[in-house]
Amino acid sequence: MSRGRVPRFLFLLLLVACREQRVATIHDDLDRPVTLPKHIHRVITIAPNLTEIVFALGSGDKIAGVDDHSNFPAAAAKLPKVGGMQPNLEKIASLKPDVVLASSEGNQPALGPALEAIHIPLYVVRTDRIGEIPAAMERLGALLESPRTQAAADAVRKSVDAQRRNRARKPRVLFAVWTDPLYVAGQNTFTNDIFQQCGAENVVTADGWPQYSLETFVAHPPDILLYPRGAVTPEQIDALLARVPSAKPRVEALDEDVFQRPGPRVGAAAAALNDILDRWERETPH
């Protein structure tokens, strides 16, 4: 062994030792143990709401890649894409992230073990409900040592609180995510949380995203029929309403991205809905 090689070997050993020291095992929001380096420099976010959160925390520069649906903020759209429903493992590996961030809603059970096999930790974040967003932002901010953690989380809390309404006349709303068959937003969903915040009443009594019968639609007609712009077309809504001629709800389209992503723009979603509800209150006689 030449003399030059020994110090280099020792140096490498030292480097490995240092890295080992800087590793910590924590639990993610699904209570899975995740072993992470102390300082995270590169992350991949595979849910559009997490991409928005990391940018809001001021750590957008740490994002090495995003999923295909991450389109906000504008800077996110230019980042390398790692796939949609089925992220591409090779692409993820090639971007050499310290951690991959997934949301509990879109998480796939097979992804964790697959990433583990190539020594990339997966951290799952729970943001399924409106109240979970600021806390999730604080946890992520601590993880990424983000500069704006507290300010960003407080801003979300404030913007959501600002949209709380107590309406004397509660507008009954129905959010149709699909029209044939009719699928709607039910109780205990992120979307229903926004309804409650804005003082609207969801006509749907079932939990989750149930299929909804036309008979119930006619029997309990909503004042306002909401639908995600782009995901459902006005023609589909017209076809649906043609089948329930006695129900004459006001029809309003919502920005799908803002309304169905539990992220930092939740206040903006609530504000948009409040605008719609206020207009309904003004323009509909008692």
Add this chain to the structure above:
Amino acid sequence: MLLLGAALVASVALAIAFGATSLFGESARLIILQIRLPRVLLAALVGATLAVAGVTFQTLLRNPLADPFILGVSGGAACGAAVATAIGLWRFPGVVPLIAFAGACGATAAVFLLARRRDHTDPTRLLLSGLVLNAFFSAVILISFSLSRQADLTAALRWMMGTLFGATWTNVTLVGVLLALAMIVLAYVAGDLRLLAFGEDDAKSRGVDVERVKFAGFAAASIVTGAAVAVSGIIGFVGLLVPHLIRLAWRRDFRFLLPLCAIGGAILLVISDLLSRVLIRSTELPIGAFTAVLGVPFFLSLLRRSR
């Protein structure tokens, strides 16, 4: 047959009486006439169609396992619908069912042509080409699913689970007319089909134009199945279950089997749809699950008794 007819009337009455809302509400008239009645009638028609198609295919192929699913008719429809949904054609109302119908007819033609050799259609080859085409359709469906957006994917999956949500008077008329035409054609060849059930050579020696009967039966059953699948998605087990039930319980002669199966299939689907609508309040369950849950125990008990 009288007994079954009475049972059909009873189940239709039951299905109209019960639903998500009461019979005597404010908008009861509208609910019954525009929503519930077409839905119950469509259930009856689709059930009758699937059972008639099942018994026709089983007789034609002289194989107890033949049904619209195994022969690729439903697979073709599903494939058409899945691809149409994945490329965003759902944006135009009515296009997806139309493509599903085209898929069913295309699959039927393909299966029939693949099985044909020197002016002869071999039942085994027919079944085999159906199976192989089904595998191909599944592959195309999987590919289009993985290329779909989450929302489109959910839409396509729901369609594949089968639902009578889309029932309108237009659909009822469409399937009703096609089923009536198919029944006329099948009744016309019923005598020949009965002879065919004893074997092709036997039938030929008695002067049956075997190839023509096969083509007529196959085409009639497939076209009406295509229409049924296009308006209701994929509802399993009816085509397999009902004919065997009827055969085990009553008659094996095709001329009687045909109307009995139509009535039996209608009853099974009307009751299944009723359960899918009312069992859990405020939501609807997949109807295909009920056809199996209701039919399988009944079928198994008959099978044990018939030994």
